[in-house]
Amino acid sequence: MTSSAAATAPATAGASAWVTVDAGAIRQNVAELLRRSAPAEVLAVVKGDAYGHGLVTAARAALAGGATWLGVAQLDEALRLRAAGVEAPLLTWLFPPQADVGAAVDAGIDVTVTSPWSLEAVVAAARDRGRPARVQAKVDTGLGRGGVLTDWSGFVGLLAAAVAEEAVELTGTWSHFAWADAPRHPTVRAQQERFVEALAELEGAGVDPGLRHLANSAATLTNPSAHFDLVRPGLAVYGLSPVPDLGAPADFGLREAMRVTARLTSVKRARAGQGVSYGHEYTTGRDTVLGLVPLGYADGVPRHAGGRGPVLVGGRTYPVAGRVCMDQVVLDLGPDSHAEPGDEVVVLGVGAAGEPTAQDWAEAAGTINYEIVTRMGPRLPRVVVGEEQ
Numbered sequence: 120m121t122s123s124a125a126a127t128a129p130a131t132a133g134a135s136a137w138v139t140v141d142a143g144a145i146r147q148n149v150a151e152l153l154r155r156s157a158p159a160e161v162l163a164v165v166k167g168d169a170y171g172h173g174l175v176t177a178a179r180a181a182l183a184g185g186a187t188w189l190g191v192a193q194l195d196e197a198l199r200l201r202a203a204g205v206e207a208p209l210l211t212w213l214f215p216p217q218a219d220v221g222a223a224v225d226a227g228i229d230v231t232v233t234s235p236w237s238l239e240a241v242v243a244a245a246r247d248r249g250r251p252a253r254v255q256a257k258v259d260t261g262l263g264r265g266g267v268l269t270d271w272s273g274f275v276g277l278l279a280a281a282v283a284e285e286a287v288e289l290t291g292t293w294s295h296f297a298w299a300d301a302p303r304h305p306t307v308r309a310q311q312e313r314f315v316e317a318l319a320e321l322e323g324a325g326v327d328p329g330l331r332h333l334a335n336s337a338a339t340l341t342n343p344s345a346h347f348d349l350v351r352p353g354l355a356v357y358g359l360s361p362v363p364d365l366g367a368p369a370d371f372g373l374r375e376a377m378r379v380t381a382r383l384t385s386v387k388r389a390r391a392g393q394g395v396s397y398g399h400e401y402t403t404g405r406d407t408v409l410g411l412v413p414l415g416y417a418d419g420v421p422r423h424a425g426g427r428g429p430v431l432v433g434g435r436t437y438p439v440a441g442r443v444c445m446d447q448v449v450l451d452l453g454p455d456s457h458a459e460p461g462d463e464v465v466v467l468g469v470g471a472a473g474e475p476t477a478q479d480w481a482e483a484a485g486t487i488n489y490e491i492v493t494r495m496g497p498r499l500p501r502v503v504v505g506e507e508q
């Protein structure tokens with residue numbers, strides 16, 4: 120190890136902008152989700168680099184908060200967790216016929232089967248190895264996305280045969296909602312009823328469905344009747360509200376785990392009538408001070424939020440002036456600003472602390488908070504705080 124200053128300096132030293140991930144918030148959010156869903160267990164969804172928060176950091180924090188399972192979309196994400204030494208039960212649900220399912224079986228990853236071909240692929244890998252593979256079965260109860268949609272009865276027969284042959288151990292059976300964020304939508308009840316029927320069909324064929332699970336964040340928070348044996352929250356783990364019309368994170372006992380901070384790289388006077396940023400979509404209405412925030416769409420700041428996205432500078436929030444560029448945005452700080460180059464500004468963070476939120480940015484860009492945090496790019500250094508000693 121070198122003892123140079125560079126080796127011991129924090130990742131933010133000299134940085135233009137960075138993402139702070141609060142592992143303590145993730146831990147406490149999972150504890151809150153567990154409190155709400157117990158006796159059901161919590162599977163924390165850490166796909167998409169843990170919604171931009173960092174796969175391994177978030178996985179460890181979620182487990183420390185009481186999650187007993189982790190979930191990812193892709194096989195490679197699951198393998199990366201195993202390579203990092205994460206040994207918790209781990210579910211994955213998205214792979215093409217060309218995937219190396221055997222690698223997942225070897226790593227003790229629970230693979231979701233969603234069709235006859237995917238079940239056959241896992242059975243073949245298990246036969247090769249001479250030991251059962253851990254699988255979960257996914258029924259499409261109405262989302263119209265992954266899972267067995269039209270021939271569940273036939274699929275139950277294939278599952279029963281694979282279990283009888285001891286090629287697979289069925290550790291769970293699950294489905295996913297289309298409208299969980301609108302708890303009274305009629306599809307919610309219909310999907311739940313269809314799920315219960317599908318489980319009964321499995322049991323009728325003498326197959327134990329294993330852990331039954333259906334609830335994402337929205338259903339975990341708003342629909343206890345959908346909790347079954349395990350809940351599967353993603354967004355709420357990171358302290359964001361999946362139902363912003365029904366409540367902010369704090370209303371659900373959650374706290375945002377991501378803060379995005381930048382340092383002003385220019386502060387200068389401009390005359391009234393000065394066009395700002397590409398295409399001059401904003402023009403100063405008076406003599407003023409312009410501040411330059413070194414963060415743009417290459418970092419995940421949505422270009423659609425031009426003219427609207429909020430940034431906190433010295434206790435006040437300013438909308439982005441004009442277009443979002445690849446690496447920077449401009450703020451009109453007003454004639455009396457005392458901002459200086461190097462001042463730290465908050466692009467998004469904790470709403471209850473008065474900071475702009477991912478939800479604010481989502482509304483400014485016409486999208487959802489999921490996309491805002493997940494897209495915060497790899498160019499931004501990640502700083503983790505609040506990890507257990």
Ligand SMILES: *Cc1c(COP(=O)(O)O)cnc(C)c1O
Binds near residue numbers: 166334335337351
């Ligand atoms: C992403 C995902 C989740 C988590 O959804 P949130 O709305 O983020 O809680 C749960 N289950 C499946 C299958 C998913 O793809």
